Amino acid sequence: MLTELSIHDFAIIDNLSLTFHEGLTVLTGETGAGKSIIIDAVQLLVGGRGSVEFVRHGTTKAEIEGLFSIDNQKHPIFKIGKDFGIEIPDNMVVLQRTITSRGKSICRVNGKLVTLAILKEFGKTLIDIHSQHETQALMDPENHIGLLDLYDTQVINQAKLEYHKLYERLQLLQKRYKELSENEQEMAHRLDLLTFQMDELGQANLEPNEDTTLEEERSNLANFDRIYVGIQDAYNALYGDQKGIEWLSMAVQSLENNKNYDPFIAKKAEELANQFYMVEELSFDLRNYSDTLQYDPTRLNEIEERLSEINRLKKKYGSTVNEIIDYMGKIQEEMEEITNKDSHLAKLQGQINETKQDAYLEAKQLHDIRKKAAKELTKEIHYELKDLYLDKATFSIAFTSKEDIEAENGLNQALKLHKNGFDFITFLISTNPGEPLKELNKVASGGELSRIMLALKKIFAKHQGVTSVIFDEVDTGVSGRVAQAIAEKIIRVSEQSQVLCITHLPQVASMADTHNLIEKVEKDKRTITYVKELSKVQQIDELSRMITGAKLTETAKQHAKEMLLLADSIKQKI
Structure with missing residues (x-):
């Protein structure tokens, strides 16, 4: 989990150090106080896109540092560390990211300089950040196959690895076939160039070493x-x-x-x-x-x-x-290949047919694994949606191959493989009884999308193995009993992983194991953000403010106390 976070000269944050605990940590505060800035800092820390705009005005660099503790000895980060030659002593990982005012990005893992790509490899196994943008991404069917593959990631990834080897070989063979067969003039020019090079090198009479x-x-x-x-x-x-x-x-x-x-x-x-x-x-x-x-x-x-x-x-x-x-x-090989093009094309075609058949068999296996995973995922999503007051909703995962799409369009072509096999995955839903299943973007409202994504996160939390999950205002567009259901779902996610949650809903905030208040103040004619961990009394006041919006009243305080008591009773039952 994320244990310590240190932020220096980042946006409106001059110097901020945070200690995080297990369970659910809630971050609340007025709009513009800097809640999302902290999440932006964490995104940068795990390999997000940097910008000089993040460097605090008047300073030379922004620095972010995070300490993660790993309890699970089978966590994938140990393999990643071994692959990149980075030791992980005492099951601790320290990520560091510096953005200079000139746009230079410096990344370190446990003190060792690494590229941004390597930092991302570490980061994606440590933190999963879920924001409103990700909820909108759920509406794009292009992303659905990736979400399904997360469900049974270990089995599916192994099958995908075997398929990708064959698919990449098929791509290379097809590219070479196209080069040899399509452009006679270009091949003639290529042969002239190779002949010139061969003559030049032949005249040199080079000897080994x-x-x-x-x-x-x-x-x-x-x-x-x-x-x-x-x-x-x-x-x-x-x-x-x-x-x-x-x-x-x-x-x-x-x-x-x-x-x-x-x-x-x-x-x-x-x-x-x-x-x-x-x-x-x-x-x-x-x-x-x-x-x-x-x-x-x-x-x-x-x-x-x-x-x-x-x-x-x-x-x-x-x-x-x-x-x-x-x-x-x-x-010599290429010249011989061009000179005897027809025989090589025939040979290449045979290799293409053989590789394509092997790739198809691997894609079929991948399809069968996905079908099984889709059945189990659909069952779990229905269960989770029921808890989120979408018990009348029907969720389905549709499989469509390129062949099916072409058949619908009147095209009669051979089966075409792509980087993910031959499957095209689409999440379908019907939120009202009697209505047909349709694509998410044609049916679901913003609040429904938030609940569907939260249901997926609840399911994936136990499959992905990330140490921390961050929810950035995923409760937008909901209220009342749905807000309470979302709060209960988030606390259940925190059973599997540490959860950090930015929220404006008192129902969610009341579930916090740790409640942090984010405020901004003016100091030396500069705006700065600071964070304080609330005591029980302070938490009641903050919940009251979230309920009323401004003035604290005894009624609001009493309501806040009741919400905390309800939250405690719910957590004891989990």
């Missing part, structure tokens, strides 16, 4: 004097009158003459004799190598010219000679 071999030889020639003098000095120090080998020979002879008197001397005499022969052999090697050394300025010039030619080719075809030779192999 030639560049490294020549560079080594050039280094030897360029440093000939030092190499020759070094070997000669070493040889002269070892071989000759009163030199190293002669002294070693004298030492060996001295030990040999006395080895019968002491076992230690005998042992060392043998060891020293072995060393003597090794040094003597080494001196011969130095002499022989010295005899082979010859300085050839002409050869040095030849090497420089050859390396210059190789470096010219490297700029065009590869960073090493071996890479250039590999590239030549690829050119």
Whole structure:
């Protein structure tokens, strides 16, 4: 869960540190006090889009830091940490995000600099932020297949992984087939280019590792004097009158003459004799190598010219000679493919048909898994909607393939796969008995959409495994008994995950395990936001304000107390 949140110079927040607890934390306050700004900060922390507009006026950078504690040892974040080489000591993850006034974004995970994409990978397993925008996204059928796949994510993701491998291969094969078959003129130009490249590289007569071999030889020639003098000095120090080998020979002879008197001397005499022969052999090697050394300025010039030619080719075809030779192999393959286009097209078509059949089988398996998941999800959604006073509603998940859509339009084409298989998913609902099922955007009101999304969040909370769920004013457009039902549904979500909730509804606020009040004040002619955790008495006053809208009355306070008592009794039953 999110344990600590620190925000510096972000929008109208100058310096804010918050401690969060388990269960449901509610954030309330007047409109414009900065509630949504805190959520914006959390969104940035987990990889949201940054902007210089977030940097507080007159400062150089905005900084956000969050500490998350992970209780579940099977949480996916441990695998993500291992994949990116980031340790997670004591089951703690610290995310940091800095936005400079020049627009630069700096991201860190447990102190290690990471890219924004990596920060997102961590963030999406830690926090799920649900806002009014996400509720509106529910109306777009394009998003429905992703929501269904979240239901049984572990099983579906494995099936999707297998399908994606085949689908990507199919895309590559089809792209290559199209390139070979469609543009004769372009293929002719391509063949001319490849022929020119092949001629140029063929004339170079490159040998494997030639560049490294020549560079080594050039280094030897360029440093000939030092190499020759070094070997000669070493040889002269070892071989000759009163030199190293002669002294070693004298030492060996001295030990040999006395080895019968002491076992230690005998042992060392043998060891020293072995060393003597090794040094003597080494001196011969130095002499022989010295005899082979010859300085050839002409050869040095030849090497420089050859390396210059190789470096010219490297700029065009590869960073090493071996890479250039590999590239030549690829050119030969492509030239052969273009020259014998018809046979390659036939071969490609066979590979396409085989891969497409395999991909279809994987897509069919994915479809069957989704069908089963859809049946279970539909059942659970009906149960959740009943609690949210949509007990007369009928929810359904419709499956339509590309083939079905084309058939309806009078098209007779082969089955077309897409990145998610061949399924097109649409959520349908009828909110009144006797009315036909229709798409959400044609039937559901804003309040109904909020309840449907909340039902999905309640279901997905146990499937997604995120440590924290944030609801940003998801109760807009509801009141009365529906507001109470939403409050009870949110507290049930907090059984699975820590929940942070921004709300204007006293019914939701009364359910809070922790109630934070957000206010803005003027200080040194600047507006700042601050947060305070309310005591029980202060919570009663805040609920009273939310009920009446302004003036606190004893009636409102009594109503607030009753709401808190009701909330306690509800939480005890859960």
